[in-house]
Amino acid sequence: MPPRPVDISLIISSRNRAYGLLNCLDAIATAARQASHLRLELVFVDNGSSDDTSDIFSKWAASAPIDTHLIYETLPGLANARNTGIAAATGRILAFTDDDCEVFPDYFTAVDAVFADDTEIVMRGGRVELGDERDLPVTIKTEREPAVLTSELHAGGFIHGCNMAFPKALCETIGLFDPLFGAGSQFRSGEDTDYIHRASNAGIRVEYFPDFVVKHFHGRRKIEDIHHLHAGYAFGNGALYAKYMFDRRSNMRGMLRWDIRQALKELIGGRKMSEEMGLTYRRQLRDNITGMLAYWRSARRTATPMAIRR
Numbered sequence: 001m002p003p004r005p006v007d008i009s010l011i012i013s014s015r016n017r018a019y020g021l022l023n024c025l026d027a028i029a030t031a032a033r034q035a036s037h038l039r040l041e042l043v044f045v046d047n048g049s050s051d052d053t054s055d056i057f058s059k060w061a062a063s064a065p066i067d068t069h070l071i072y073e074t075l076p077g078l079a080n081a082r083n084t085g086i087a088a089a090t091g092r093i094l095a096f097t098d099d100d101c102e103v104f105p106d107y108f109t110a111v112d113a114v115f116a117d118d119t120e121i122v123m124r125g126g127r128v129e130l131g132d133e134r135d136l137p138v139t140i141k142t143e144r145e146p147a148v149l150t151s152e153l154h155a156g157g158f159i160h161g162c163n164m165a166f167p168k169a170l171c172e173t174i175g176l177f178d179p180l181f182g183a184g185s186q187f188r189s190g191e192d193t194d195y196i197h198r199a200s201n202a203g204i205r206v207e208y209f210p211d212f213v214v215k216h217f218h219g220r221r222k223i224e225d226i227h228h229l230h231a232g233y234a235f236g237n238g239a240l241y242a243k244y245m246f247d248r249r250s251n252m253r254g255m256l257r258w259d260i261r262q263a264l265k266e267l268i269g270g271r272k273m274s275e276e277m278g279l280t281y282r283r284q285l286r287d288n289i290t291g292m293l294a295y296w297r298s299a300r301r302t303a304t305p306m307a308i309r310r
Contacts, residue, residue, distance in 0.1 A: 006067075007038045008111055009091030009168075013045045013073075013081035014099040015184070018052040020217070025060045027102035032066040035108035041067040043089050047081040047184070048074050078161075078182035079191040086171055095165040101214040102131060110212035111165055121173065123166040123199045125159020127210040131217035136277070138226055139218050141208070149196070149206035151251045154258075156237055158206065161192030163214045166199070174198045181236060186298065187291060190236030197240070201249045226277050234284045238291025242299075245292075259285050 010028065014021065032040055042064070046054045054070060061068040073084040086094060093115050097103060104110070114124060128141045141160055149158050174195075182191030200206050220226060237255075244250035262281040266272055273279040 004039050006041050006089075006091040008093045008095055008108055008165075009041050009043055009089035010095045010097065010103075010108075011043045011045070011082060011085035011089060012097060012099055013047050013078055013085060014049065014053055014057075015047040015076075015081075016049045016051045016053060017099040018049075018056050021053060021056050021099060022060065023217070024097075024099050024102055025057070025064070027105075028107075029060075029065055030105050031103050031107040032064075034105050035112070036065075038108055038112055039067075040108055041069065041089070041091060043069045043071060043085045045071045045073050045081040045085045045088075047078070048076055075179070077179055077185040079177035079179040079185060082182075082191070083176040083179070086168070086176060089168065092167060093165055094168050094171075096161060096163075097214050098162040098216075100131075100217050100219070101128075101162050102217070104213040104215075107212055107214070114209050114211060115165070115167070118167075121167050121170050121204055123159075123164070123170060123196065123204055123206045124209045125196075125207075126163040126165070126212035126214065128160050128163050129213060129215045131215035132219070134221055135218055136220050136223075136226055138220060138229065140216055143208065144210050146210065147208040149200050149208075151200075151254075154193075154255045155197040155200060155206075156190070156193040156233070156240075159192075159196060159208050162216060163212065164192060165212070170199060170204065173204070174202050180298075181239065187236045187239040187295065188232040190233070190240050193237070194240055194243070197244070197250070197252070201247070223277055227279070230279055230284065231287050234287030235291035235294070238288035238293075239295040240291075241288060242292040242295035256288065259288055 028042060044057050057070055069088055071084055071088050073081045095111055130137055130140050177191045178194050181187050181194050196206055241252050241256045244252040263285040266281045273281050
């Protein structure tokens with residue numbers, strides 16, 4: 001009798017996260033025990049760690065209540081690691097979280113429930129709560145109402161890569177993550193924004209659904225950490241603006257125009273992006289432009305039509 005198909009593959013990419021990794025893994029174990037009626041697998045991608053990350057995972061996996069696969073990807077970058085995880089995953093639904101997150105105990109049952117009645121491909125993202133109240137309230141998404149991505153909205157932050165799920169069939173429709181984007185890549189961030197945008201451009205419904213939840217223990221407690229984070233996001237968004245500049249299906253030019261308008265309003269006395277954290281639209285636009293120029297310079301060097309990359 002053939003083995004039962006895997007319902008959900010959870011993919012985690014990790015690099016030098018030996019400290020704190022067990023908290024992430026133990027939360028997965030708790031959720032897996034609560035979802036014993038499902039066939040689950042955990043695909044753990046070690047993206048070139050130089051610490052004990054893989055050893056800690058292997059010891060935990062020996063008694064884990066979930067099928068596990070330890071994969072190595074030496075090419076740096078979150079997109080490369082996620083693509084390697086996708087290639088190894090066998091589940092109908094691919095779910096993604098990060099090694100500094102903890103899934104809620106009902107995570108797998110909630111993911112299964114939101115995809116159970118679909119008759120077409122849908123990409124979804126869930127709620128991201130702050131894991132440690134000492135951390136600043138960034139890289140979270142706490143809205144309690146579902147929402148659908150439209151052309152009037154920016155794909156960035158609509159759903160978060162640390163709590164994202166979709167059928168594996170989506171990869172056959174739009175391809176894999178672009179390795180030029182994401183943490184550890186040339187353009188620092190935005191691999192999830194790019195993937196969400198490509199799905200939406202392809203006519204795939206993209207939903208925010210707050211019922212499946214993770215806690216994010218990001219550890220950023222200083223304002224300068226937030227400035228560095230937002231600079232990376234704005235740089236990556238700028239590269240995405242350049243990538244889609246000549247794509248008529250894309251709304252990225254409209255998003256760039258919005259950023260320009262906000263910066264101009266701020267210049268003449270309008271509100272800042274965040275007074276509390278010292279974030280400004282003008283600084284964001286500066287980093288957007290830097291990212292755009294970097295993308296175009298890279299395109300010229302490689303003589304590749306990067307603007308039409310999938």
